[in-house]
Amino acid sequence: EIVLTQSPGTLSLSPGERATLSCRASQRVISAYLAWYQQKPGQAPRLLIYGASDRATGIPDRFIGSGSGTDFTLTISRLEPEDFAVYYCQQSGSSPMCSFGQGTKLEIK
Amino acid sequence: EVQLLESGGGLVEPGGSLRLSCAASGFTFNSYAMSWVRQAPGKGLEWVSSISGSGVDTYYTDSVKGRFTISRDNPKNTLYLRMNSLRAEDTAVYFCAKDLAAAGTQFDHWGQGTLVTVSS
Numbered sequence: 072e073i074v075l076t077q078s079p080g081t082l083s084l085s086p087g088e089r090a091t092l093s094c095r096a097s098q099r100v101i102s103a104y105l106a107w108y109q110q111k112p113g114q115a116p117r118l119l120i121y122g123a124s125d126r127a128t129g130i131p132d133r134f135i136g137s138g139s140g141t142d143f144t145l146t147i148s149r150l151e152p153e154d155f156a157v158y159y160c161q162q163s164g165s166s167p168m169c170s171f172g173q174g175t176k177l178e179i180k
Numbered sequence: 181e182v183q184l185l186e187s188g189g190g191l192v193e194p195g196g197s198l199r200l201s202c203a204a205s206g207f208t209f210n211s212y213a214m215s216w217v218r219q220a221p222g223k224g225l226e227w228v229s230s231i232s233g234s235g236v237d238t239y240y241t242d243s244v245k246g247r248f249t250i251s252r253d254n255p256k257n258t259l260y261l262r263m264n265s266l267r268a269e270d271t272a273v274y275f276c277a278k279d280l281a282a283a284g285t286q287f288d289h290w291g292q293g294t295l296v297t298v299s300s
């Protein structure tokens with residue numbers, strides 16, 4: 072089973088700043104199988120990035136996914152007030168079984 | 181517009197059973213794998229189960245194998261999760277999620293969730 076570890080646990084930044092969120096896997100993950108989600112309180116998660124770097128429909132270009140192997144990154148180039156939320160990375164393999172990281176909370180400083 | 185609407189959650193005693201439903205609309209239901217993902221109060225996301233578009237192939241996380249059964253009724257555009265022998269640790273919001281149909285399993289649409297509380 073592949074374990075995903077996200078860091079930091081909490082990130083405190085101000086609007087306009089750049090956010091860098093990390094997701095490290097315990098084993099190599101095929102980039103095509105790595106996704107990022109955003110979740111706001113009381114809401115369902117929303118797909119941001121799939122295939123490690125492809126933005127989902129309607130996602131602004133300030134959200135940038137990168138990485139390969141065991142290290143993946145979600146960068147938000149300039150934070151907007153609506154970006155403060157919890158972010159999860161997720162991996163899957165050739166079967167539908169998948170796992171999520173524990174999440175990074177992005178909070179307003 | 182894709183819509184997923186869960187129902188069937190509620191309060192159940194340990195050892196009890198519950199069936200969740202997810203009514204889908206806005207896409208060709210039988211063309212997509214579907215999944216259940218849960219979130220315990222204040223915790224992160226946990227994948228629970230997935231089913232292929234045809235319904236033939238099913239997958240479960242280890243902690244629910246033998247207790248939960250995922251199924252789908254394609255003519256009714258509905259996904260189900262039958263949960264038996266429920267435990268306190270099954271308490272969570274249960275989301276149904278549609279597969280993106282790209283490589284691997286990635287969820288491009290989610291329902292709003294239904295809360296399952298297992299308590300005496």
